[in-house]
Amino acid sequence: MSGKPIVVPGEILTSGYYRVGENTIKLDNSIIATKVGIPQTKGNTIRVIALKSFYIPKIHDLIIGVVSEVYYNMWRVNIFSPYVAVLPAVDVFGRRFDPTKDNTLKKMDAGTVLKARITFFDRTQDPVITIRGEGLGVIEKGFITYVNPSKIAKLIGKKGNMLQKIEQLTNTKITVGQNGVILIETQSISAKDKVIKTIKLIEREAHLSNLGDRVTKILKEDEENELEKTTN
Amino acid sequence: MSVTREKPVVSKILQKNMLELLSNGIRIDKRKLDEYRKISYQVGIIEKADGSALLSLGETMVLVGVKVELGQPFEDTPDQGVLVVNAELLPLASQTFEPGPPDERAIALARYVDRSIRESNTVDLKSLTIVQGKICYVVYVDVYVLDYGGNLVDASVLAAVKALENTKIKKYELDENGKIMKTEKVESLKLNDFPVSITFGIINNKYFVDPSLEEEQACDTFLTFTYTKSGNICAVMKNEQGLIAPAQVIEMMELGWKKAKEISSLMLGGQKGND
Amino acid sequence: MSLKKQLINEQGIRTDGRGIDDLRPIKITLGYLAHANGSVLYEQGKNKILAAVFGPSEVHPKHAELPDRAILRVRYRMAPFSTEERKSPAPTRREIELSMVIRNALESVVLTELFPRTAIDIFIEVLQADAGTRVAGVTAAALALADAGIPMKGITAGCAVGKVDGKIVCDLNDIEDKEGEADMPIVYIPTLGKISLLQMDGLMTQEEFKQALSKAINSAMKVYQLQVNALKTKYIKVER
Numbered sequence: 166m167s168g169k170p171i172v173v174p175g176e177i178l179t180s181g182y183y184r185v186g187e188n189t190i191k192l193d194n195s196i197i198a199t200k201v202g203i204p205q206t207k208g209n210t211i212r213v214i215a216l217k218s219f220y221i222p223k224i225h226d227l228i229i230g231v232v233s234e235v236y237y238n239m240w241r242v243n244i245f246s247p248y249v250a251v252l253p254a255v256d257v258f259g260r261r262f263d264p265t266k267d268n269t270l271k272k273m274d275a276g277t278v279l280k281a282r283i284t285f286f287d288r289t290q291d292p293v294i295t296i297r298g299e300g301l302g303v304i305e306k307g308f309i310t311y312v313n314p315s316k317i318a319k320l321i322g323k324k325g326n327m328l329q330k331i332e333q334l335t336n337t338k339i340t341v342g343q344n345g346v347i348l349i350e351t352q353s354i355s356a357k358d359k360v361i362k363t364i365k366l367i368e369r370e371a372h373l374s375n376l377g378d379r380v381t382k383i384l385k386e387d388e389e390n391e392l393e394k395t396t397n
Numbered sequence: 398m399s400v401t402r403e404k405p406v407v408s409k410i411l412q413k414n415m416l417e418l419l420s421n422g423i424r425i426d427k428r429k430l431d432e433y434r435k436i437s438y439q440v441g442i443i444e445k446a447d448g449s450a451l452l453s454l455g456e457t458m459v460l461v462g463v464k465v466e467l468g469q470p471f472e473d474t475p476d477q478g479v480l481v482v483n484a485e486l487l488p489l490a491s492q493t494f495e496p497g498p499p500d501e502r503a504i505a506l507a508r509y510v511d512r513s514i515r516e517s518n519t520v521d522l523k524s525l526t527i528v529q530g531k532i533c534y535v536v537y538v539d540v541y542v543l544d545y546g547g548n549l550v551d552a553s554v555l556a557a558v559k560a561l562e563n564t565k566i567k568k569y570e571l572d573e574n575g576k577i578m579k580t581e582k583v584e585s586l587k588l589n590d591f592p593v594s595i596t597f598g599i600i601n602n603k604y605f606v607d608p609s610l611e612e613e614q615a616c617d618t619f620l621t622f623t624y625t626k627s628g629n630i631c632a633v634m635k636n637e638q639g640l641i642a643p644a645q646v647i648e649m650m651e652l653g654w655k656k657a658k659e660i661s662s663l664m665l666g667g668q669k670g671n672d
Numbered sequence: 673m674s675l676k677k678q679l680i681n682e683q684g685i686r687t688d689g690r691g692i693d694d695l696r697p698i699k700i701t702l703g704y705l706a707h708a709n710g711s712v713l714y715e716q717g718k719n720k721i722l723a724a725v726f727g728p729s730e731v732h733p734k735h736a737e738l739p740d741r742a743i744l745r746v747r748y749r750m751a752p753f754s755t756e757e758r759k760s761p762a763p764t765r766r767e768i769e770l771s772m773v774i775r776n777a778l779e780s781v782v783l784t785e786l787f788p789r790t791a792i793d794i795f796i797e798v799l800q801a802d803a804g805t806r807v808a809g810v811t812a813a814a815l816a817l818a819d820a821g822i823p824m825k826g827i828t829a830g831c832a833v834g835k836v837d838g839k840i841v842c843d844l845n846d847i848e849d850k851e852g853e854a855d856m857p858i859v860y861i862p863t864l865g866k867i868s869l870l871q872m873d874g875l876m877t878q879e880e881f882k883q884a885l886s887k888a889i890n891s892a893m894k895v896y897q898l899q900v901n902a903l904k905t906k907y908i909k910v911e912r
Contacts, residue, residue: 171904174781174818175826175863188823190783197863199783199823201903216907217821219709219728247728247742247790288788289739315821372907399771400736401743401779501772504765512873516854620870630881633856633872638779640866643889647882654878 171216171372172198178211186212202315203372216372218315220246220344222283222292229309229342230294232277235270238262242279242294245311245344250292252281257296278304280340280348307350308357312364314345319371320364327367327380334384335359359384399501405493405614412615419603424612430605431652436663438556440563448564448586452556455609456546458490459553461538461560465586467569467577468535470526478525478533482511484540484553491545506549509634510540513554513592513623516631520561521587527569532577534566536586547610550621550634554594555664561586592631593661594623595653599641604649606656620649624657679848680837688717688845693887695831695843695894700902702819710820714812717845718802723812725820728790736791741784743791746775748809750798770806777810777830777859777869783823792822803849804832807857810869811895818903827899828868830859831891833884835876840883842891856884860892 172178177195185191188200189212198204202213222228222244230244232252240252258267273279279294280301286292296302312320321328321341332339337351337360349360366383370376415425422430434455443449448463468479484507486494499507514520525534538560540553568582598608598616608616617639623632630650635641680686690696696717705711708724715721731737748771752758774796782792794816796809807830814828834844835854849855854874860867876884 171907173827173900173903174824175861177863190825192825192864197825199825200821201818201907215821217710217819219821247730247787249730313821398745398747399768399775400745401738401741401775401784403738501768505769505772508765508769516873516875625875629875629877630872631875633870633881635867635870636776638776638868640780640861640864640868641870642866643860643885646867646870646885650878650881 171201172204172213173201174199178204184210186210188213188215215315217313220314222246222248222286224283224286226283226343228281228283228344229346229348230279230281232273232275235275237264237269240269240273245346248292250294252294252296273303278309280304304348307348310347310349310361310364312345312347312368316368316371317341317343317345319376320367331360331363407615415615416601419600424605426609431656433607433660438559440559447566448560450556450559450563452552452559454548454552456544457548457552458544459556460541460543461556463560463564464537465534465564465566467532470530470533475530476526477522479535480515480520480522481535482507482538484510486542490542506553507540509550509632510553510557512632513594514557517590517592517625519558519588519590519592521589524587545610547613548596548607551594551596551607554592554623558591561588590625591661592623592625593657594621595656596621597649599639604645622650622653624654628654677851678837679851680839687847692839692841695891696845698898700815700898702815702902702906710816712812712815712819714808716808718800719805719808720800721805721808721812722797722799723809723816724795725792725816725822727792728787731789731791737789740788742787744775744779744782744794745791746771746794748774748796750801754798754801773869774806774810774813777828778813780868781825781828781861782817783825786823802846803844804857807832807859810859811899815899815902826861826863827896828859828861829892829896829899831888831895832857833888833891835874835880840880840887842887856888858888858892860889862893862896
C-alpha cells in the first residue's frame with residue numbers, strides 16, 4: 166500500500182521562508198520536524214501531521230473524561246492528557262455552593278463519566294472544565310472507546326462525512342471528544358463492535374490513501390458476515 | 398531512577414557578562430580560558446588513615462582518606478589486590494547536597510575517579526597479593542568533598558592520587574604454620590603512574606578549563622579527559638545534558654594534555670601551593 | 673597466567689566473523705509492547721534491549737515537578753539473567769550511573785519545555801547483555817520516544833568503539849569489551865552534528881582517540897539510518 170512521505174524528528178523540512186507550524190521548530194536556518202508524521206504546507210506555514218500524539222487541552226474543546234478524585238470543593242477529572250482537569254464545585258452546585266452543606270462526593274463519585282468543555286488552560290495551571298452547557302453533563306449509558314487524538318480529523322472527515330457514514334451504516338450516535346475519548350450510543354453490541362473496529366482501522370491507516378473506500382468496505386463486510394450468521 | 402534536576406537559577410546579567418567576556422577570551426574571575434585556579438595540598442594529615450590528602454582547587458576542597466585492609470581477591474583476578482573507590486558529597490559542602498546514601502552524582506564521581514586510577518594501572522594491584530586466590534590487600538579510597546566550589550572531578554582525581562602516593566601498607570606475612578600475621582614492616586604503596594584529569598566547561602560552544610561554581614551553574618555541559626604520565630588517555634566522561642561538536646572534542650583533548658603536563662609538574666612532593 | 677587470546681586474525685577478521693569496522697546485525701521492532709505509549713525491542717548482536725516510554729503525565733510526588741518543563745525519569749536496569757553470571761536484582765552503582773548518563777544524553781533532544789509540570793518516564797530493560805548496552809539503550813530510547821509521539825529536536829544514535837589487539841574496532845562484542853584495551857561509547861545526533869554522550873575507559877594514545885572518535889561517528893550514522901528506516905516503515909507497512 167502506498168503512503169505519503171513520512172518524516173522523523175530532526176529531519177529538515179525546508180530551508181526556505183516558511184512559518185513554523187504544528188510539530189515543527191526553527192533550528193538555525195531550517196525548519197525541522199519534531200515528530201514522526203507527514204509534512205504539509207498550507208499557505209506559507211509548514212507543519213507535520215503527527216502519526217501519534219497526545220491531547221493538550223484547548224479552550225472550548227469538547228472532551229469526555231472520567232472523575233478520578235473527589236475533593237470537598239472540586240473534582241479532578243482524567244481527560245486522557247498529560248494534564249488532569251479540575252471541575253470546580255461551583256460549576257455544579259452554582260454560585261451559592263457551600264462546602265459545609267453541599268456534598269461533592271454524594272453528587273458525583275470517582276468513575277463518573279462526563280461530557281465537558283475546557284474553559285481555562287495555559288500549561289502553568291491545570292485545565293478547568295465545565296459541564297454547564299447544551300449536551301454537557303454526566304454520561305449515564307453508552308460505550309466508551311479511545312482513538313489517538315492525531316487521528317480525530319480523519320475520523321470526523323471533511324465536513325463530518327466520515328463520522329456520518331459510520332453513524333448511518335451502523336445506526337449509532339457517536340460523540341468524538343477532542344481528547345480522543347469517544348462515546349458510542351446504541352443498544353446493539355454488534356453495532357458497537359463494528360464502530361470500534363472501524364475506528365481502529367482509521368487509527369491504523371489514516372495516513373494511507375483511499376481511506377473512505379476501505380471504511381465503507383469494512384462496514385459492509387461486517388454486514389454481510391452478520392447476514393451469513395443470521396441465515397446459518 | 399534518574400530524574401531531571403532543577404537547574405540552578407543564574408542571573409541573566411551574570412550569564413550575559415560571562416558570555417561576552419568568554420567571546421573575548423576572558424572569564425568572570427579574570428582567568429584565561431586555559432587557566433586553572435590555585436591548587437594546594439597537604440598529605441598525611443589524617444594520622445589514623447594509611448594515606449590521606451587534603452587538596453584545594455580554588456574554593457573546592459576535597460579530602461581523600463585511604464585505608465588498606467585484608468580481604469579476598471576477586472575470583473577472576475586471583476593474582477591481584479582490590480581497589481575500591483567511594484565518594485561522598487557531604488551536606489556541609491553545599492546546600493544542594495543532601496544527607497543520605499551517595500546519589501547518582503556521587504556515584505558517577507566515584508566511578509570516574511576509579512576508572513582514572515584503574516585504567517592507568519596506577520595502583521600496582523599485582524603487588525597486593527598475599528596468598529593467591531585467598532588473601533590480598535584491599536585499598537579503600539574514600540573521597541570526601543568538603544567544600545563545593547566547582548570542578549569536583551579534577552580535585553578528586555588529584556587528591557586521590559596524592560593520597561595513594563602517601564599510603565603506607567602495614568605488611569602481613571604468613572608464619573611457618575601458614576597463619577597470616579601482622580609484621581612490624583611498613584611499605585609504601587607501589588604506584589605505576591600519575592594520572593591527571595582535565596575538565597572543560599562548555600557554554601554556547603565556548604570551552605575553558607576548570608570551571609568555577611558560578612561557571613558550572615551556567616555551563617551547558619562538561620568534558621573530562623584523564624591522561625597518564627606518557628600522554629595516553631585512560632578515561633573520558635561527558636557530564637550533564639548539553640551537546641558537543643566532534644571537532645571541539647579533539648581541540649579539548651589536545652589542550653587538555655598541555656594542561657595535564659603543567660599540573661602534574663606542580664604536584665610533585667608532599668606539600669605545596671602554586672602561588 | 674594464560675596467553676592472551678587473539679581477537680583479530682591476520683586477515684583482520686574478528687571472533688564473530690566481522691571486519692574491524694562492521695557493526696553487529698541490528699533488528700528494530702517498534703511498538704513491541706501494547707500498553708506503553710511508545711516501545712521498541714532493539715537487538716544488536718546478542719544484545720536484547722527493551723525500551724518503553726510513558727507520558728507525559730502528571731508528576732507524583734507533586735514537588736518533583738518543574739514549572740518550566742517536563743522532567744525525564746530514566747531507569748536503566750539489567751535483568752538478573754542477562755549476563756553470564758547472575759546479576760543481583762538490586763540496583764548497582766553502575767546502573768545508577770548509567771541511568772543518569774542516559775538521561776543526560778536524552779535531555780537535550782526532548783522538547784521538554786513544551787510540557788511543563790509533567791513527567792516523561794523512560795524504562796530501559798537489558799534482557800540480554802553483550803557489550804555496548806548503554807549506547808544501545810539510548811538508541812532504543814530515542815526510538816521509543818519517537819514512537820510515543822514525544823517531540824524531539826533530533827534522534828540520538830549510539831555506538832561503542834574500542835581498542836582491540838591494538839586496533840580501533842567498531843561495535844565491540846562481549847569478549848572484545850572484556851579483553852580489549854579500551855572501550856568508548858558515544859551517542860551522536862547526526863542531524864545536529866553533535867555528541868550527547870561520550871565516555872572512555874582503557875588506554876589509548878591521542879592519535880588513537882582521534883581515530884576512535886571518527887569511527888564512532890561513522891558507526892552512529894549507520895545506526896541512525898536503521899532507526900530512520902524503522903520509524904518510516906512502521907507506519908507505511910500495514911499488517912492485517
